[in-house]
Amino acid sequence: MTPILQVNHLSKSYFVGYKGFKRQYTQALSPISFSLNKGETLAIVGNTGSGKSTLARLLVGAESPTQGEVFFDGQRLTNHDLKRRCRLIRMIFQDPNTSLNPRITIGALLEEPLRFNTRLNKKQRQFQVYEKLMKVGLLPEHSDFYPHMISEGQKQRVAMARALMLNPKIIIADEALSDLDLSVRAQILNLLIKLQKDIGLSYIFVSHNLNIVRHFSDKVMVLKKGELIEKATTEQLFTSPKHEYTQRLIQEQALYSHKK
Amino acid sequence: MPLLDIRNLTIELDTPYGRVNAIDRVSLSINAGELHGLVGESGSGRSLLARAILGIPGQNWHIRADRMMWDGRNLLEMSPKQRRNLMGSDIAMIFQDPSSCLDPIRTVGSQMIEVMPADKKYPFWKRRSQKKDTAIKWLHRVGIKNADKIISRYAWELSEGECQKIMIAMAVANKPRLLIADEPTDSMELSTQAQIFRLLSKLNQNQNVSILLISHELDTIANWCHKLTVLYCGQVMESGITTQVLDKPFHHYTKALLDNIPNYSGVIAHKSLMKTLAGSSPALQHLPIGCRLGPRCPEAQKKCVNPPPTTHKKNRSFACHFPYNSKQSNDLPNKDQSKNNDANSSS
Numbered sequence: 105m106t107p108i109l110q111v112n113h114l115s116k117s118y119f120v121g122y123k124g125f126k127r128q129y130t131q132a133l134s135p136i137s138f139s140l141n142k143g144e145t146l147a148i149v150g151n152t153g154s155g156k157s158t159l160a161r162l163l164v165g166a167e168s169p170t171q172g173e174v175f176f177d178g179q180r181l182t183n184h185d186l187k188r189r190c191r192l193i194r195m196i197f198q199d200p201n202t203s204l205n206p207r208i209t210i211g212a213l214l215e216e217p218l219r220f221n222t223r224l225n226k227k228q229r230q231f232q233v234y235e236k237l238m239k240v241g242l243l244p245e246h247s248d249f250y251p252h253m254i255s256e257g258q259k260q261r262v263a264m265a266r267a268l269m270l271n272p273k274i275i276i277a278d279e280a281l282s283d284l285d286l287s288v289r290a291q292i293l294n295l296l297i298k299l300q301k302d303i304g305l306s307y308i309f310v311s312h313n314l315n316i317v318r319h320f321s322d323k324v325m326v327l328k329k330g331e332l333i334e335k336a337t338t339e340q341l342f343t344s345p346k347h348e349y350t351q352r353l354i355q356e357q358a359l360y361s362h363k364k
Numbered sequence: 365m366p367l368l369d370i371r372n373l374t375i376e377l378d379t380p381y382g383r384v385n386a387i388d389r390v391s392l393s394i395n396a397g398e399l400h401g402l403v404g405e406s407g408s409g410r411s412l413l414a415r416a417i418l419g420i421p422g423q424n425w426h427i428r429a430d431r432m433m434w435d436g437r438n439l440l441e442m443s444p445k446q447r448r449n450l451m452g453s454d455i456a457m458i459f460q461d462p463s464s465c466l467d468p469i470r471t472v473g474s475q476m477i478e479v480m481p482a483d484k485k486y487p488f489w490k491r492r493s494q495k496k497d498t499a500i501k502w503l504h505r506v507g508i509k510n511a512d513k514i515i516s517r518y519a520w521e522l523s524e525g526e527c528q529k530i531m532i533a534m535a536v537a538n539k540p541r542l543l544i545a546d547e548p549t550d551s552m553e554l555s556t557q558a559q560i561f562r563l564l565s566k567l568n569q570n571q572n573v574s575i576l577l578i579s580h581e582l583d584t585i586a587n588w589c590h591k592l593t594v595l596y597c598g599q600v601m602e603s604g605i606t607t608q609v610l611d612k613p614f615h616h617y618t619k620a621l622l623d624n625i626p627n628y629s630g631v632i633a634h635k636s637l638m639k640t641l642a643g644s645s646p647a648l649q650h651l652p653i654g655c656r657l658g659p660r661c662p663e664a665q666k667k668c669v670n671p672p673p674t675t676h677k678k679n680r681s682f683a684c685h686f687p688y689n690s691k692q693s694n695d696l697p698n699k700d701q702s703k704n705n706d707a708n709s710s711s
Binding site: 151152255256257258283285286287288289290291293294297298312313314315319320338353356357359 | 558
């Protein structure tokens with residue numbers, strides 16, 4: 105079985121200025137390779153500045169990589185083929201309060217990706233919107249609401265529905281759960297797990313909360329300063345962490361969270 | 365005598381929809397040298413409570429309370445000027461989102477020096493340099509390494525953790541007796557969070573500062589607080605000593621919060637659904653009557669439309685008609701525990 109996403113030696117360096125006549129670059133992400141199967145969750149763990157967000161942005165196509173290639177289902181995704189990429193890989197952002205446009209209704213907000221990427225007519229689009237709203241546990245009536253009229257947990261559900269709109273195969277959640285309240289977080293997490301079981305979504309899950317990562321993900325990658333430090337299945341990583349840095353992260357989590 | 369003693373504080377807000385009851389009969393008492401945790405979801409009125417204690421109400425607020433005592437003096441009867449004198453010197457506050465609270469066009473040092481009072485011991489020409497020295501000393505004390513360089517930096521040049529430490533240094537430099545920390549570690553990574561909490565608890569031990577720690581993450585602050593108050597929609601659900609509250613929650617909301625923390629000790633299967641309360645917390649205009657958890661509570665019954673009285677039990681209090689865990693409280697092992705509690709409280 106070919107993995108749904110195969111990443112080979114993907115790297116990113118940013119131009120920072122000249123030193124004499126030489127162009128200077130900082131390496132935000134050293135070459136990294138991994139693969140993701142259908143219905144699997146890959147968690148990316150690391151401190152700030154470790155390149156987890158860079159990796160997420162590269163995969164979703166918000167930045168073009170310096171080197172390396174991404175294969176989707178065995179086919180190569182080029183940098184310019186944004187149309188195909190954005191149908192297959194969607195992203196959920198961290199803060200639902202700021203990532204939803206306050207000036208348009210939720211229905212219009214959810215319709216937008218369909219308007220730009222498909223040839224559906226208005227009625228079909230509306231049907232899709234209702235269907236996706238129901239799928240994430242909201243009502244069709246919510247499509248007439250503006251984002252400020254619903255609670256934070258519901259907003260994150262709308263963000264989830266927007267990500268699902270084009271029937272993607274992979275969803276990238278960049279710290280999507282870290283700002284939410286505990287009870288809302290558990291609800292959204294349940295939703296993510298349920299959707300994975302129902303339609304076989306794959307997730308790439310960027311987080312710094314190892315408790316959630318342990319509960320939710322199948323594989324974990326640990327990044328530090330743009331380099332891949334450790335890659336293992338969740339059980340392996342948490343029972344016998346190989347690298348000293350991973351051990352420290354896990355110890356920290358055990359020390360500073362209530363349940364040991 | 366507790367340092368801060370609030371009984372039945374009610375805050376009502378004037379909104380276009382009429383007057384809404386944002387905080388409903390909240391009681392809170394903080395002893396000197398205590399680290400008190402206040403847990404609640406966003407919109408549960410934590411920040412309102414903090415602002416009411418500090419004395420910076422909004423224009424549309426109506427504050428009522430049976431008692432609001434600060435160190436034996438009634439806060440409600442004080443003049444605004446007296447309240448202002450308490451602010452900053454006796455009660456200090458660390459606000460949410462430190463990097464946006466600091467002025468971006470002035471150096472961090474000048475902002476720190478601004479809030480520090482002049483020391484009358486020194487002649488006026490020495491006061492300026494002396495203030496700078498104290499600022500550096502405090503930056504050192506909160507754990508900033510190259511303090512003499514940081515002091516001439518701008519807030520946007522520093523990381524979030526450093527900004528937070530500077531905010532703490534500013535708050536603590538006047539040696540307040542109560543420090544209100546409103547979400548001090550919001551969206552920080554774990555090691556920085558731990559640093560900040562360690563710093564706060566060190567301040568609490570060494571300088572004997574009482575701290576009111578406000579957060580939405582029960583699991584992170586549970587380790588650091590002596591006492592815990594759980595707030596939901598402006599009502600106190602439960603309060604008591606942290607270990608007891610976490611071991612044997614009386615209120616269903618506390619129980620639900622504890623269930624929401626992913627626990628990998630083997631109880632929950634990998635990728636299984638977690639227990640949650642159905643629905644979401646109500647908007648202020650549509651608050652349910654009686655116990656505000658009512659519509660979401662798994663054990664709710666007809667009686668729950670009456671506001672539950674606050675029950676006190678072995679220095680814990682809770683507001684619920686049908687408390688969780690209460691049936692087992694007469695069992696033998698619990699008597700042992702109550703003995704332990706007595707031993708703890710006497711020591």
